[in-house]
Amino acid sequence: MTKITLERDGALPDGLRVARALSAPHLGPRLLFFSGGSALNGISQALKRYTYNSIHLITPFDSGGSSQILRRAFDMPAVGDLRSRLMALADDTVLGQPDIVALFSHRLAADAPAGALRDEVAAMTLGTHPLVKAVALPMRRLIRRLLQDFADRAPADFDYRKASIGNLIIAGGYLSNDRALEPALFLMSKMVDVRGTVRAVVDANLHLGVELADGRRLLGQREITGKEVAPLDVPIVRAFLDGPNGARPERLPKRNGKLIGQADVICYPPGSLYSSVVANLLPQGVGRAVAARRVPKIYLPSLGPDPEALGHDLAAQVGALLTPLRADAGSDVATRHLVSHVMCDRSVDPAACAAVTARHGIPCLRVPLTGARADRYDPQKVCEMLISAD
Incomplete structure (x- = not known):
């Protein structure tokens, strides 16, 4: 099983690895993020000090503003x-x-x-x-x-x-x-x-849709984020992509599959659960590409409130990531080959972490990752944790 340097609560990052990255960021690791929105921008700005080789696969499905x-x-x-x-x-x-x-x-x-x-x-x-x-x-x-x-x-x-x-x-x-x-x-x-690579996860005119626990289907990212319309009042149970001809799978471009295959660490970062993270995992080929790359695959859950995660405890959020990945990679793929670790700040309830391990069989580690604000990750701490992943 993939190991991560931060094995114990409160363990410090690998100082030598961090120092090496700071001294030669052009040789820094290929940290790959499935991301969208602005939640990762502060961490991305800090990341430039450590590596010029980060990879950002971004959702192009926004339908608001x-x-x-x-x-x-x-x-x-x-x-x-x-x-x-x-x-x-x-x-x-x-x-x-x-x-x-x-x-x-x-x-x-x-x-x-x-x-x-x-x-x-x-x-x-x-x-x-x-x-x-x-x-x-x-x-x-x-x-x-x-x-x-x-x-x-x-x-x-x-x-x-x-x-x-x-x-x-x-x-x-x-x-x-x-x-x-x-x-x-x-x-x-x-x-x-x-200082990195930024690509749309797919180059296609698609919209994000979701099915709710009461059977309703909503189409369009703006309908689920709680920013331009009222927040959801029932949980999301499934996400899908919809194009001009109706619901259809979209294939991950080979160039993006190659980037996943070159990643040193894969990160599912903070952000709106479905519109920023899960949306990137829906195209055909993403799950298979992730499963084939045997490197740390870290979920870094959001700390603040997320209207899209209504009814989702931490273990359910991990399940939301695993659903599209496993649907593509196959039901027999071990969970650790899709998500290997959940990294939480120490403010997260230990019982929530224990539930992740009990339900999914992967480590959920509590380490100090916040700074002045309890609801915001400290960019430097996050960067050094990811740089130290092994």
């Missing part, structure tokens, strides 16, 4: 979580980098007149907007071209309210590259010198 506007207008995957992770991993030590990141992170006003918002985007495409003028050539020329590619294809009545400029730039790259995300993400990664 400005992502919903882009998806409806262009029949495309959601790119907001991808853009957010790229910015978190950007090398902020490069000269001029803050100007590019400021542009990519800029969000248009929510209450400005439609004409004023179109004029602001037009000023960016012309290069007269202050945020674009601050970017040095030749990057400025490339950004203007991508924004122009977007503007040329945008409907006349496109709703620019609260639009992220970075999302528009990625959308321009997507539309000008035969509706493929990979070239657009690669280009943006090079623009901001991303």
